[in-house]
Amino acid sequence: MWKIKPPLEYAKEVRYRPILESLVPLDPITRLKLNRGAPxxxxxDLNQNKTTMARVLTLDxxxxxxxxxxxxxxxxxxxxxPGLEDPGQSSGPLSVGCVAGDAQSYILFCHxxxxxxEAYHGYKMTGQESDFNIDNLKGGDDFEAEYAVGCEIRANRCVEGFSFPTHCCRGERRRLHTLAKKAFGQMAEELPGKLYSLGDLEQGMLGDGFAMETATDLRMKTGVARDWPESRAAWLNEEGNVVVWINIEDHLQLITVRTDPNIKEAFNCIGAHLQKLEALYRKLRHSFVWKQQLGWVVSSxxxxxxxxxxxxxLKLMHLPLxxxxxxxxxxxxLLMEPTGTAGSSRVFKVSNAHTIGFTEVELVxxxxxxxKLLIRMEKALEDPEGSIHHLVPAQK
Known part of the structure; x- marks a missing residue:
């Protein structure tokens, strides 16, 4: 029988516990002093919210x-x-209503x-592949000019080791700008062009088809436009048909615009620039973010x-009705949205509705x-007695 109380802790445990506890990484949430209530x-309040986020999010x-x-x-x-600041519309394309602050967001908040x-793209997470092989694309350079009047391709990329634009700090944004200067400087011999600071740009300097990026209200509310326009830039290639925006809604956004409908050549062009930039950023030890389940990881x-x-x-008169x-x-x-008018004909932009579950060449x-099918339908409807019943496709 003990005449004195047994020791509650061993001497070594008491001695080394502070050291051991100091080695355990803190949960990041414990470092944030958030004055919040219960969940x-x-x-x-999502009652009037029309975004995908509102459809998915529950209290649990x-x-x-x-x-x-x-x-x-x-x-x-x-x-x-983003979905709370812009709750979406009851008509028109569905807004996704959320954005990742960094690549880890897709892992930590994967549920x-x-x-x-899955809700936005109709895609279950089974793995993603990338393919820019132009030889695998059939057609795209043979649209009827009477109906197809232009084309464009946009591709977004984010860089490993940096938070995304909604969350990145001033220093990160500056480092990304410096990194872009190095990459485009090394690319000058093979793909010459010029890098412009956004603050020095004026409308029209990038040529026809490229609109100026601005600090919209939504970008201000979601943090994308903090410190605008510092460390934002645009690179224009020598031919004047490719612009790369730096530090806007993603770290990089490549855009090519053509005044003819040759989407095959546009795809070849954007693929060449992307693959060259990818190699340069990898050489600078800052690869583009890629996850096997998600493919190329970007903020949205x-x-x-x-x-x-x-x-x-496309110029369409009958099919839109x-x-x-x-x-x-x-x-x-596919998605279709009006872009304006060309003479007496209405012009619509037709684009891929989804970005995941297919390779790049499969989407194009x-x-x-x-x-091609939409053009066939438009031609059929030009006849007052024409019908498109036999042309309606099955679900892809």
């Missing part, structure tokens, strides 16, 4: 993500803020982002996978085949 008190899911933060300090409220990607889940949007501009148009576009996995092939 049910902080849960947003919010509770699940609530006490988490990435290493760079992104919390779940940062992720859903949410996986459901967003609406763009992950390929990060690619290809568009053909047809009652089946919405169903046809859905089956073709889908666009090529879909545009």
């Amino acid at each position: 049910k008190d902080e849960f947003p 899911m919010y509770k699940w993500q609530y006490d988490r933060a990435t290493e760079s300090g992104v919390i779940f409220d940062d992720v859903i803020r 949410f982002f996986d459901k967003i990607i 889940p609406a763009e992950v996978g390929t990060g690619l949007r290809a568009s053909v501009h 047809h009652k089946w148009l919405g169903s046809i576009l859905e089956r073709l996995r 092939q889908m666009l090529v085949d879909g545009v």
Whole structure:
């Protein structure tokens, strides 16, 4: 029987515990002094919200993500803020309503982002591949000029080791700008061009087809436009048909615009610039972010996978008024939106609706085949007695 109380702790344990505890990494959320209430008190009102985020998010899911933060300090409220600032419209294309603050957001908040990607793209996370082989693309240089009047391709990339634009600090943005200067400087011999600071740019300096990037209200509200226009820039190639925006909504956005509908040549052009830039950034030890399940990782889940949007501009008079148009576009996995007028004909931009689940060349092939079918339908409807019933496609 003990005459004195047994020791509650061993001497060595008492001695070494502070050292051991100091070696355990702190959960990032514990470093943030957030004056927040319980999750049910902080849960947003989504009753009038028309975004994909509102369709997916529940109180239970919010509770699940609530006490988490990435290493760079992104919390779940940062992720859903875009959908709260811009709740979307009841008509028109569905807005995704959320954005990642860094690449780790897709991992830490995967329970949410996986459901967003599945709901927005109709895609289950099974793995992604990339393919820019122009030899695998059939057609795209043979659209009828009477209907197809132009084309463009946009591709987004983010760089390993940096937070995304909604969350990155001033120093990160400056380092990304410096990194871009090095990369484009090394690319000068093979793909010559000029780098412009956004503050020095004026409308028209980049040529026709390239609109100026501005600090919109939504960009200000979501943090994308902090310190605008510092460390934002645009690179224009010597031919004047490719612009690369730096530090806008992603670290890099490449755009090529053509006044003819040769989407095959546009795809070849954007692929060459992307592959060259990818090699240069890898050489500078800052690869583009790639995850096997997601493909090319960028800030918006609406763009992950390929990060690619290809568009053909079509002059259409009859098809946009047809009652089946919405169903046809859905089956073709395409989007259509008006761009303005050309003479007495209305011009629409037709583009791929999704960016994940297919390679780059497969998405452009889908666009090529879909545009050809839309032109056939427009021609059929030019006849007052014409019908497109026999042309309506099955679901792709």
